[in-house]
Amino acid sequence: MKARIAIVLLVMISFLSGCPEGGIYYTLEKETPTTDNTLKNGIPIHGVAKLVPAYYVAAGSVWKGTLTPAPVAWDTSTPITPPVDGALCTALVAFDPGPGLDLYGGFITQSGNVGLYKAAGPSPTTFVGGQITDPLVVDKQVALLEVLNGGAELVISTVSPGDPFSYGLVLFDGTTYSTLFPDTATKPFTGVAFTSTPGTYWAVSGTSLYSGAAGALVVEPRLTKSATEEVLTSVFSDNGTRLFVTSNLGYVYYSADEGATWTPNASAMKVSDTVVSFLTVAGGPNQSKMLVGSDGYGYYVLDTAVTPPTLARFADSTIGLYTASISRFLIDENRLFACTLKGLWRTESFDATDCSVESWIQE
């Protein structure tokens, strides 16, 4: 009799522990091996850029991947020649100062800063001899490169030597380098964005969000954070009007009116009581759903069609991207790249309208 009761109890426990999204065995049954291409997986990816017909990725050195014939194939035997031997690329973008796109990369070595370099397009092979010598950037480490204003401007987040370091922003319009924010910040700038009316720059540094005209950015008073110690990690504008700010306390702040009003997700995003730190936002212009990269929990889809916006985590727990730290995305039509601390991921089936993908490939 007691044995029967025990078995009935076991069956009940088994039923109660059933996963609503499918059991473990079901998950295993549906798991498929991830395609792993030739780029090394253990290296932090600091940027990926496109100069037709190729992609360039900052994975230690800068490597080239050809678009044709599909799929993307990486030349891992010969990198784009760094400015000095052993230099590592810390930031990479494609920017057009006229008459075409060039690669811009920030480099460091184990012994210190190397600086900002340009590799001339359309098919760059070397950064040697391409140092940017403007006084605003020449001796400074590059923490971030961002192309804004429809591709018309390049923003360089700089780290100035000293004790302690100081941090600033430099604006390059293709002809002239100018100060966007002087070297007075005590924390590095980790995000920068631009809204078009009347031409406002947005930047995040430590716990502060700054806004204003070039050279006159001030702390933005209209954003109310969840806590004063909340660190803001990125700012993004998809269309020159909407703004997204991510934080390390599980929030994405959304503004549809160029920063006049802000709406965060209803409560701090947590995974098993651990607060999720968000790192970056990307998505198609004017889409209700946006991608949000996190630190250690893959990516989420932010739905702005509802108020407050909701966040849903990318659901495939069987691939490494599920627990990746995603610092940047690059969207190229239906091709989506995710830059992580451990390699580059790509999908060929990205739908910007609902942020859906079919399968991920590890490059």
Next chain:
Amino acid sequence: MNKRFLSIFIAAVLIMCVLAPLAAQDEQDKQGKPKEPPPQYTLGDQTLSINAGLFVPLFFLTYQFAAASTHLTVGGAGSLNWMAYVNSWLRVGIEVGGMFAFSPNGNTLLSLPITAKASYILSSYPFEIPFSLGVGMNVVKYIDKSMIDLILKPGVSGLWAYNASWSFGLNATYWWSMQFSKTADQGRIGNFLELSLCALYHY
């Protein structure tokens, strides 16, 4: 790196289990000791055993009896087992085990079955063939998911009695792990096979 270490560890355990009784037998022969009479176990006698070996994933079964691949690698399994004799041919007890195996993307499946166990023993000294059935719970963990399954573990062993206290042999145990889902068509029954070496101590 972890997979390689675990494989080497399992191989080492298996080799030790095989070689230990042979080495001990050599020692006994050299000393020329007389053979002991066949032991007679009765109510109150107890056993402890340690088992280690391979975990072979077979297939998943839906509750509509459709089979599907587990996609798992061959893994490792082990258990500790305490039992008490009810009479000379039946012993009952409890077993705590564990297993690991890897998915196609290198994720680790872990299970911790805890079962009540009964063994019917056929004896022909110095050999013993226990037929066993374990019933209990199986705590399963995979990435960020944890579940508790109902598990049945029928099995058979072949044991050789080195002396009245020690027996060594091989186990073949079938794992029938029933996993339920709140989505009706996603429940699965895990069908696995454990092949392990056994060292059993009578006291």
